[in-house]
Amino acid sequence: MRKGSSCAARYHKIQMLRCFRIVTALVLGLAAASAWEDPHKKDVGDKNLALRTPEAIAAGGALFASACAGCHGRKGEGGRGPRLNEGYTIQGAPDDRLFSSIKNGVKGTSMPPFDLPEIQIRELLGFVRNLSAPAAEAPAPGNAEAGSALFYGKAGCGGCHSIRGRGGSLGPDLTNVGAERSLLRLRATIMAPRLLPSGDYRGARLTLKSGKTLEGVLRSATNYEYQLQSADGNLHRLAAEDLKEVVYREGPVMPSFANRLSATEIDDILSFLARQTVRPRVSD
Numbered sequence: 001m002r003k004g005s006s007c008a009a010r011y012h013k014i015q016m017l018r019c020f021r022i023v024t025a026l027v028l029g030l031a032a033a034s035a036w037e038d039p040h041k042k043d044v045g046d047k048n049l050a051l052r053t054p055e056a057i058a059a060g061g062a063l064f065a066s067a068c069a070g071c072h073g074r075k076g077e078g079g080r081g082p083r084l085n086e087g088y089t090i091q092g093a094p095d096d097r098l099f100s101s102i103k104n105g106v107k108g109t110s111m112p113p114f115d116l117p118e119i120q121i122r123e124l125l126g127f128v129r130n131l132s133a134p135a136a137e138a139p140a141p142g143n144a145e146a147g148s149a150l151f152y153g154k155a156g157c158g159g160c161h162s163i164r165g166r167g168g169s170l171g172p173d174l175t176n177v178g179a180e181r182s183l184l185r186l187r188a189t190i191m192a193p194r195l196l197p198s199g200d201y202r203g204a205r206l207t208l209k210s211g212k213t214l215e216g217v218l219r220s221a222t223n224y225e226y227q228l229q230s231a232d233g234n235l236h237r238l239a240a241e242d243l244k245e246v247v248y249r250e251g252p253v254m255p256s257f258a259n260r261l262s263a264t265e266i267d268d269i270l271s272f273l274a275r276q277t278v279r280p281r282v283s284d
Contacts, residue, residue, distance in 0.1 A: 049095035051119075051126040054139045060127030063120060071110070075184060076131040080110065085131040085184055098125055135186055135274035136178035142264070147272025150265055155257065157269070163276055169233050170217060171201060171254060178277040186273055190266055193254040203249030204228060208242055217253055221246075 051060070065074065071081035084090055090098070102121050105113035114121065130138050152158040152167070160171035177186070195202060205215045206228055216230040226238045226246070257266065 049099050049122055049125055050129045051122045052130065052139060053126075054141070056123045056126045057130050057139065059120075060123035060125070060130075063116075063124045064127050067114065068124075076128070084128055086182065090128060090132045095125065095129075098128065131184055132182055134179045134277075135181055135183045135270070136277040136279070138183050138274070140183060140267075140271040140274035142267030142269070142271035144268070144271040144275050146265075147268035147270065150261070150269050151272055155261060155265070155269060160254070170229060170231060174273065174276055176276065176278045178274045179279060183270060183274060186270055187266070189254075190256075190269065191258045192256055193252040195252050201253060203253040205247045205249070206236075206238060206243055207245040207247075208238070209244045210242075214238075 051057075064072075064076075068081075071079055072084050073079045073081075076085035077083060082089055099121060101111065102114055102124060103116075105111050116124070150157075151163075158167035160168045161174045162169055163174050181189075200219075201217045203216070204218050205213060206226060207213050214228055214230060214236055216228045216236075218226065219229055219235065220227040222240070224240055226240060226243065228236045228238065230236065261269070
């Protein structure tokens with residue numbers, strides 16, 4: 001009897017110890033979960049930190065102009081501080097890290113902390129995100145339908161650029177431009193076009209030894225061959241040894257629309273271009 005009672009008591013103690021360990025693990029797990037969530041709730045609110053509505057971005061832009069532009073440039077182009085309008089610096093960083101950089105500053109750099117209300121930091125973050133976000137992911141101004149009519153009509157963009165097979169081929173294809181360019185870069189290209197760093201789409205006039213002259217944009221140029229696309233869309237492949245003269249056009253082929261279109265019309269074209277993406281837009 002004593003031996004049986006001793007075994008039963010030992011079994012009971014083991015079961016009680018197991019229950020205690022399970023309960024302890026549950027309590028610690030809940031405590032850990034609370035510790036994980038609380039800093040976000042207390043310091044930075046919900047996980048959607050960047051406010052991306054047009055109104056919030058405009059408010060963030062006003063804050064940026066007064067508090068950040070002195071170091072980062074008026075449009076985030078960089079200065080004493082790093083560039084913010086393109087590249088992995090912003091695109092690759094999560095919202096909570098950027099929020100902390102604004103609120104607490106960055107140790108070892110000249111980036112100071114900003115004692116601002118949470119809502120203002122979120123507006124500022126939304127503006128900074130918008131600087132480099134693909135146009136398809138940013139709230140675009142203007143009317144897309146009106147922009148489409150301008151693109152293929154008054155502005156004449158469709159004469160050089162193609163979207164999903166519609167339009168010309170003298171300029172770059174814009175089928176996916178909303179996912180490849182930010183609104184800021186699209187606006188800059190429309191207002192003040194520049195030559196591409198690669199030299200692609202550079203205007204040129206080629207004169208052959210036979211006296212024939214061709215004008216258009218260069219697709220390729222080597223020591224052996226030049227490929228030039230003329231305004232009619234035809235691609236001409238010319239042996240370098242057959243050329244008498246090559247004259248490059250000064251500046252980009254694309255004209256500036258700063259004085260050709262109104263501010264409203266430019267916004268409409270931007271809205272149309274922002275929708276050009278091979279992936280569905282988040283808001284669609």
